[in-house]
Amino acid sequence: MPEAPTGYKEVKAEIVRRVRDRTWPPGALLPSEIDLSGELGCARATVNRAMRELADEGLLERRRRAGTRVRTAPQRQARLDIPITRDEVEATGAAYRYALVERSVGPAPDWLSARIGLPSSGKVLHLIAMHFADQSPYQHEERWINLAAVPDAAQADFSRTGPNEWLVRDMPFNDIRLDLRAGAATPTVAAFLEIAIESPVFVAERVTRLDGVAITLARLSFPPGYRMRLQT
Amino acid sequence: MPEAPTGYKEVKAEIVRRVRDRTWPPGALLPSEIDLSGELGCARATVNRAMRELADEGLLERRRRAGTRVRTAPQRQARLDIPITRDEVEATGAAYRYALVERSVGPAPDWLSARIGLPSSGKVLHLIAMHFADQSPYQHEERWINLAAVPDAAQADFSRTGPNEWLVRDMPFNDIRLDLRAGAATPTVAAFLEIAIESPVFVAERVTRLDGVAITLARLSFPPGYRMRLQT
């Protein structure tokens, strides 16, 4: 037997191997941590970590007393890393450019209050901006910021730094909700993205909250060709 | 000091607290595991697990010798729960219907081999299917299954059960990659979805792997109006 350096990674690999070759088919009960550590010649804690990570990854299912089983319906979750637009552009090797198009302060429109849960008559900062990659339009951004939650935003200078970069600097813990859809380019957005009207645009609407209070709603529109990537 | 039951969860909470209240501002160097375990009165392994999980979650950044720091740009993540199409439709209260359109077995086309990493001359099962919600087209599905990894799929009956339901039941996997984009409906897809050619369609391409080996590639197209939701 491969009694090589028996680390938790080797244990994970061995378990995956046996799941894959049907030694342990979906639904099967695996040996207990004690038994498996005995067989593989390592400490129980090592097997524990391997099994725990595989359970986190969705391959296994663990219950006290009942033991560890191969999931029949693997927990299917993918994660999206939400990047700063600047980083996202620069990661492709392109030069990033940002431009503020419009800025205004006023009472929140009714649809916005309803959408993200603001008190009526709440003041919001409304921004429209563009992001470019090597002079090509990369993203059209329309954003509303709840000034009751982020009063400093009223004084912030968004002509050089995008609102997302500014907001991210100070708020590590928010609830984020993302709505993704395919839409047809409106005349305005089409002009900014330099595409034909009615072209398919990828639209991401992101609501950010802190302790339940809405901070901002961002509507990001991307021209055809943009891909959003998620992984496990 | 809160010398309560000092478990790794309490340690995590304490670290989060100090990051939030600026005891450790973004970019700050945290104490070493040994120092912190001394201060909190627990074993180093406990602090290690707490810090390791917080690093996995994107709050901290760890490097040997350099120590542990608070991330300056917290990597924000949103999660997508990938549902079975049947469940997704039935959750809206609509009746679900599935229909197999086409089924064939053959060598993998070059683009597919390159895209998901198959040996040339690998055999794949190619399927086209439709999913309906109350008789309205809900999703057009085109799928390729790697028969080297899932030989049983060649004998499976996909006329009643969708390939996704079948795969999920019988085939474990632990790595999912999703590519989302907005596309223009091709004549074929437009006909199936009963929409105009060139209409914006939401396209999700999903590659599923087990231990690095590609199981299947699914290309799912949704008519206008579909929204995909993610949250933290």
Place this chain on the structure above:
DNA sequence: GAGTGGTCTAGACCACGGT
């Protein structure tokens, strides 16, 4: 070279939940 995180061990106690 020295300090930090990465990991393993052997043992222990606890909490949960099937039987």
Place this chain on the structure above:
DNA sequence: CCGTGGTCTAGACCACTCC
């Protein structure tokens, strides 16, 4: 009840990397 996973401990060695 009692076996299983969940967690903690104290100690140890290793690998990497910054100085």
